[in-house]
Amino acid sequence: MVRNVRENLILSGMICIAFGAFLSVGGVLSMGAVIGVSGVLLFLAGMSTASQRTMSEEDIVAWTPSAEQLPDANRIMYRVDVTIDEPKKTTILCGSCGAVTELDGDRPTSFTCPACNTFLYEDEEE
Numbered sequence: 001m002v003r004n005v006r007e008n009l010i011l012s013g014m015i016c017i018a019f020g021a022f023l024s025v026g027g028v029l030s031m032g033a034v035i036g037v038s039g040v041l042l043f044l045a046g047m048s049t050a051s052q053r054t055m056s057e058e059d060i061v062a063w064t065p066s067a068e069q070l071p072d073a074n075r076i077m078y079r080v081d082v083t084i085d086e087p088k089k090t091t092i093l094c095g096s097c098g099a100v101t102e103l104d105g106d107r108p109t110s111f112t113c114p115a116c117n118t119f120l121y122e123d124e125e126e
Contacts, residue, residue, distance in 0.1 A: 019032075089102065
C-alpha cells in the first residue's frame with residue numbers, strides 16, 4: 001500500500017521541475033522541457049489530491065508517549081509533549097524510571113517525577 005501519495009507527488013513534481021530546469025540550462029532543451037512539464041503535471045496532481053489521515057481524531061486525543069527509560073547522556077533525560085489544540089494536555093516522560101505523567105494545561109515551570117522523586121527540570125525564564 002502506498003502511503004503519503006499527496007506528499008510524494010508534490011515532492012516528485014518539484015524534483016522534476018528543478019531537474020528539467022538544469023537540463024534546459026545545460027543545453028539539453030528537449031529532455032529538460034519534457035521533464036519540466038512532467039514535473040508541473042505531477043505537482044498539480046499532488047496539489048489536487050486529498051491528504052490522507054493515518055490516525056483518527058480519537059487516537060490523536062488519546063495519544064501518550066510510550067513508557068520507557070531513556071538512555072543516559074551524562075545527565076537525566078526527560079521528554080515533554082504539549083498538545084496544540086484545546087484542551088491543553090502535557091505529558092512528561094521521566095528518562096530514569098520510564099514513568100509518564102499526564103497534566104492538564106501548559107508545561108509546568110519545574111517538575112519532579114512523582115514515581116522516582118527525581119528532579120527533572122526548572123525553567124530559567126520568568
